[in-house]
Amino acid sequence: MGYRSDVSIIFYAVDTNKLPLPALKLWFEENYPHRQAEDEWSAKVTIDHDYAAVDYVDVKWYADYEHVKAVTDAILKFRHTFQTDTHDYAGYEFIRIGEETSDIEEERSDYCQYRMDVHRTIIYN
Numbered sequence: 001m002g003y004r005s006d007v008s009i010i011f012y013a014v015d016t017n018k019l020p021l022p023a024l025k026l027w028f029e030e031n032y033p034h035r036q037a038e039d040e041w042s043a044k045v046t047i048d049h050d051y052a053a054v055d056y057v058d059v060k061w062y063a064d065y066e067h068v069k070a071v072t073d074a075i076l077k078f079r080h081t082f083q084t085d086t087h088d089y090a091g092y093e094f095i096r097i098g099e100e101t102s103d104i105e106e107e108r109s110d111y112c113q114y115r116m117d118v119h120r121t122i123i124y125n
Contacts, residue, residue, distance in 0.1 A: 004059060004099055005058075005097060005098045005099070006055075006097045007054075007056040007097075008094075008095050008116060009071070009092065010051055010053045010092065010093050010115055011024065011027075011091075011092045012024070012052075013090050014088050015089060024050070025047050027081065028047065032052075032074050033067060041067045044057075061096055078090070078092055079109060083109060091108070091111060091113055092108070092112070093107070093108045093109070095107075095118060104118055
């Protein structure tokens with residue numbers, strides 16, 4: 001069955017005057033690897049006021065998988081497109097939560113706005 005994770009990624013405008021939602025949405029549609037609904041890699045995509053968010057649930061997030069490589073490449077392209085030494089027009093955040101309690105991976109762009117966080121709760125089964 002393999003080790004499974006939940007993954008969330010958000011891409012957003014730091015200044016919507018410099019990066020309006022239509023430009024962010026166009027970049028996302030042209031550069032982010034989308035998959036078909038019946039595919040394991042289909043994700044919930046939300047595009048709203050100043051962001052595009054992607055949520056994967058219960059996936060095998062292995063660095064050598066083709067889709068994971070494509071997502072990593074898209075994040076790098078996003079950084080190169082909207083972040084320079086002198087300007088940050090946009091930010092991104094990535095969080096992966098694995099099956100193990102302590103298995104949490106977080107990555108954020110410089111000058112991010114900390115729009116995502118992890119909160120663990122105790123539940124009764």
